[in-house]
Amino acid sequence: MERTLAIIKPDAVERRLAGRIIQRIEEAGFEIRALRRIHLSTKQAEGFYAVHRARPFFASLTAFMASGPAVVLVLEAPDAIKKWRTLMGATDPAKADAGTLRKEFAQSIERNATHGSDAPDTAAVEISYFFAGIDLI
Ligand code: ATP
Numbered sequence: 001m002e003r004t005l006a007i008i009k010p011d012a013v014e015r016r017l018a019g020r021i022i023q024r025i026e027e028a029g030f031e032i033r034a035l036r037r038i039h040l041s042t043k044q045a046e047g048f049y050a051v052h053r054a055r056p057f058f059a060s061l062t063a064f065m066a067s068g069p070a071v072v073l074v075l076e077a078p079d080a081i082k083k084w085r086t087l088m089g090a091t092d093p094a095k096a097d098a099g100t101l102r103k104e105f106a107q108s109i110e111r112n113a114t115h116g117s118d119a120p121d122t123a124a125v126e127i128s129y130f131f132a133g134i135d136l137i
């Protein structure tokens, strides 16, 4: 079993798509081990996306992530990291495969509906950014 951090980003929560995305998560066979609604501050968004701080889109991305409530989840499944990224689709919805969440729900490369961890080490860091060990027993 593997765990990954998923975020339903503010663009999707604002458009009331969280329920449909959670339904897709459950239908795909993930177990939701933890779930929380959170409105990030700019500082908290900057901390989460610190790996991207040198990128030209960093200020815009972190402002977007702090623009409204998001839903953060810990998903568990065999090969959860890859499985969740496959369900999300490509970062840019214009390049995302049919049937993926970003193809269906994303508005742009920035407002792209969902986040997923990209490797086991980043998943562990990202999960602990939002959830305490006691939340995951
Ligand atoms: P995420 O980390 O959110 O799951 P990802 O791993 O597919 O997405 P990253 O390269 O890690 O993509 O980029 C993080 C986020 O930054 C993207 O999801 C998107 O919201 C935003 N982003 C990425 N590239 C661009 C870009 N060229 N212009 C604007 N925003 C971007």
Ligand code: MG
Pocket: 116, 118
């Ligand atoms: Mg990423």
